[in-house]
Amino acid sequence: MIKRKTYLRKQSPAKTPLAKLKKDLWKVLSELVRREEQACFTCGKTGSWKYDFQGGHYEHGKKFPVSYFDRRNVHCQCKRCNKWLKGNPRPYAIKLQEWYGQGILLELQQEKNIIKPPRTFFEERLHEYTQTLERLRRLDAGRQ
Numbered sequence: 001m002i003k004r005k006t007y008l009r010k011q012s013p014a015k016t017p018l019a020k021l022k023k024d025l026w027k028v029l030s031e032l033v034r035r036e037e038q039a040c041f042t043c044g045k046t047g048s049w050k051y052d053f054q055g056g057h058y059e060h061g062k063k064f065p066v067s068y069f070d071r072r073n074v075h076c077q078c079k080r081c082n083k084w085l086k087g088n089p090r091p092y093a094i095k096l097q098e099w100y101g102q103g104i105l106l107e108l109q110q111e112k113n114i115i116k117p118p119r120t121f122f123e124e125r126l127h128e129y130t131q132t133l134e135r136l137r138r139l140d141a142g143r144q
Contacts, residue, residue, distance in 0.1 A: 018119065022062075025069055025126045030055035032133045034076045035140070041075035041095055042088040049076070056082040058092050059108045067111040069125050072100055 016024075034049040047053065056077030059067040067073050075095075081088040096104050 015119075018122070021119070021122045021126065022065070022069075025122055025129070026055075028126060028129045028133055029069060029071070029074055032129050032136065033071075033074050035133070035136045037076035039076065040078040040081055042077060042081045042085075042091040045078045045080075047078070053078060054082045056087055056092070058087065058089065058096055058105075059112060060087065061112070064112040064115070066114040066117055066121070067108050069122070070108065070111060071129070072096070072104060073108050073111075 031049075033055050034053045038049050038053075039046045040053065041056065045052075053076045055074050057068065058073050058075075062068055075092075077087070093105060096108075
C-alpha cells in the first residue's frame with residue numbers, strides 16, 4: 001500500500017459571498033437614492049422614502065452590474081412609474097440628460113459592455129455608498 005502525502009491548504013480569510021455582497025450593495029444603494037431624493041425622478045410625486053418609493057433604473061438588468069450599481073443610473077421612483085410604467089423611460093432619459101449632460105445615455109449604454117467587474121468594484125461601491133448613507137441617516141436623526 002502506497003501512502004500519499006496530504007498537503008494542507010492555507011486558509012484564506014473568509015470572504016463574503018459575491019451574491020451577498022451584491023444584495024447588500026443594492027439594499028444600501030436603494031435606500032440611499034430614496035432618502036436623498038424623496039420624490040419620483042420621473043413624475044415628481046412626493047411621499048415617504050420608506051414606503052412610497054423604489055430604486056428605479058434607466059438601464060435595466062442585473063446581468064450588467066456596472067450600470068446596475070452606477071449611482072447615476074439609479075434614482076428614486078414611485079411604484080407606478082417604476083413598476084407599472086416599466087421605469088417610465090422617456091421622462092427618465094430627459095431628466096438624466098438635464099442632470100448629467102447629453103453624453104450620459106451613451107455612457108450608461110457603454111457600461112453594459114463590462115460583464116464581469118472585479119470583486120473590488122462591489123466592495124468599493126458598498127463602502128462609498130454606506131458612508132454616504134450613514135451621513136444622511138445622521139442628518140435625518142438631527143432633524144427629528
